[in-house]
Amino acid sequence: MKQHGGGDASHRIARISAHLDPHKLQMEGKTSLELQNCRAKGGSSGFKVAILGASGGIGQPLSLLMKMNPLVSVLHLYDVANTPGVTSDVSHMDTGAVVRGFLGSQQLENALTGMDLVIIPAGVPRKPGMTRDDLFNINAGIVKTLCEGISKCCPDAIVNIISNPVNSTVPIAAEVFKKAGTYDPKKLLGVTMLDVVRANTFVAEVLGLDPREVDVPVVGGHAGVTILPLLSQIKPPCSFTSEETAYLTSRIQNGGTEVVEAKAGAGSATLSMAYAAVKFADACLRGLRGDADVIKCAFVPSVVTELPFFASKVRLGRNGVEEIYTLGPLNEFERAGLEMAKKELAGSIEKGISFATK
Numbered sequence: 272m273k274q275h276g277g278g279d280a281s282h283r284i285a286r287i288s289a290h291l292d293p294h295k296l297q298m299e300g301k302t303s304l305e306l307q308n309c310r311a312k313g314g315s316s317g318f319k320v321a322i323l324g325a326s327g328g329i330g331q332p333l334s335l336l337m338k339m340n341p342l343v344s345v346l347h348l349y350d351v352a353n354t355p356g357v358t359s360d361v362s363h364m365d366t367g368a369v370v371r372g373f374l375g376s377q378q379l380e381n382a383l384t385g386m387d388l389v390i391i392p393a394g395v396p397r398k399p400g401m402t403r404d405d406l407f408n409i410n411a412g413i414v415k416t417l418c419e420g421i422s423k424c425c426p427d428a429i430v431n432i433i434s435n436p437v438n439s440t441v442p443i444a445a446e447v448f449k450k451a452g453t454y455d456p457k458k459l460l461g462v463t464m465l466d467v468v469r470a471n472t473f474v475a476e477v478l479g480l481d482p483r484e485v486d487v488p489v490v491g492g493h494a495g496v497t498i499l500p501l502l503s504q505i506k507p508p509c510s511f512t513s514e515e516t517a518y519l520t521s522r523i524q525n526g527g528t529e530v531v532e533a534k535a536g537a538g539s540a541t542l543s544m545a546y547a548a549v550k551f552a553d554a555c556l557r558g559l560r561g562d563a564d565v566i567k568c569a570f571v572p573s574v575v576t577e578l579p580f581f582a583s584k585v586r587l588g589r590n591g592v593e594e595i596y597t598l599g600p601l602n603e604f605e606r607a608g609l610e611m612a613k614k615e616l617a618g619s620i621e622k623g624i625s626f627a628t629k
């Protein structure tokens with residue numbers, strides 16, 4: 272019997288089950304890209320987004336939240352483990368995005384082909400007593416390989432890097448893209464949104480405000496003293512005692528460690544990170560759509576300081592980062608913090624560059 276929407280019923284059912292199982296696809300002799308295209312026609316108009324590391328602590332809630340984002344028409348979930356289960360689960364949500372799963376390195380290229388935005392939370396998290404830099408030995412190689420895939424399959428995509436240490440993994444990504452001849456500094460962004468999310472929350476707590484009314488710029492990088500909240504520039508404008516400033520700065524800088532210790536060996540921030548990653552990815556997509564005044568903090572290739580990468584407020588647009596804002600007036604406490612941040616950042620950036628160019 273012919274069905275409305277094209278194809279007979281048995282073919283349509285085969286197509287739907289194949290979309291959930293890449294192995295069935297190969298048996299049918301169709302490439303996953305062919306299938307992706309035919310499925311995408313049924314989805315809503317919007318952007319194509321891939322999550323690399325989609326089965327992890329961050330990856331799973333991030334997949335859930337991106338499936339809920341109306342700007343996403345196609346959502347590719349890639350990991351080296353467990354993507355069939357995560358994909359099956361998320362794909363039952365009755366939202367517009369079409370979800371497809373990709374398992375293992377042989378499926379990386381299909382996962383990346385045609386993507387507008389690639390979000391990378393792949394890699395190991397901290398345990399108590401570790402610094403983010405202790406993750407370098409494992410995560411540097413993971414990010415390098417994934418970025419080589421991006422260069423090959425979706426060189427024009429916006430890339431959001433979550434994997435730690437962000438202060439080094441973003442420079443690694445830049446070097447991989449340079450080597451491949453695909454580097455566009457406007458499209459590479461390290462995700463520091465969680466620092467802003469925490470800063471807004473902790474400041475709101477101290478001031479007795481709704482966190483949604485607070486906006487704290489956080490600049491520098493994403494580890495310890497490189498996380499530099501600019502409390503003198505918060506919205507709404509407020510002043511703090513020196514005790515409040517010291518307490519808030521330290522709590523924001525150590526927010527990640529606070530979660531690592533509370534989880535006691537079970538990992539680091541995942542739920543608040545997924546929330547922050549979606550907030551940031553949504554801003555990138557709104558920028559791509561052409562919305563005006565989309566401004567967020569991110570760790571990007573930058574000339575704001577003498578360092579080649581730095582986190583500050585950026586304006587997101589159709590080409591990615593369209594404007595990077597200067598730091599504005601800093602008070603004495605922040606100026607001292609900036610010097611400490613730059614010193615540590617310089618070493619982490621250099622470490623990433625030399626890893627990728629060796």
Ligand SMILES: NC(=O)C1=CN([C@@H]2O[C@H](COP(=O)(O)OP(=O)(O)OC[C@H]3O[C@@H](n4cnc5c(N)ncnc54)[C@H](O)[C@@H]3O)[C@@H](O)[C@H]2O)C=CC1
Nearest residue numbers: 324326327328329350351393394395396433434435465544
């Ligand atoms: N930028 C930020 O603000 C934050 C960054 N992070 C970082 O995010 C990363 C992930 O954290 P979690 O999700 O908690 O870790 P997790 O261990 O729960 O998940 C990581 C996932 O990556 C996958 N993976 C490993 N190697 C891969 C590869 N080569 N290709 C694709 N996937 C691969 C694993 O199979 C796993 O599913 C860590 O490096 C962590 O430090 C965590 C919180 C905040």
Ligand SMILES: O=C([O-])CC(=O)C(=O)O
Nearest residue numbers: 397435465527528539540
């Ligand atoms: O602290 C960690 O290891 C994870 C992270 O980057 C954060 O929560 O800010």
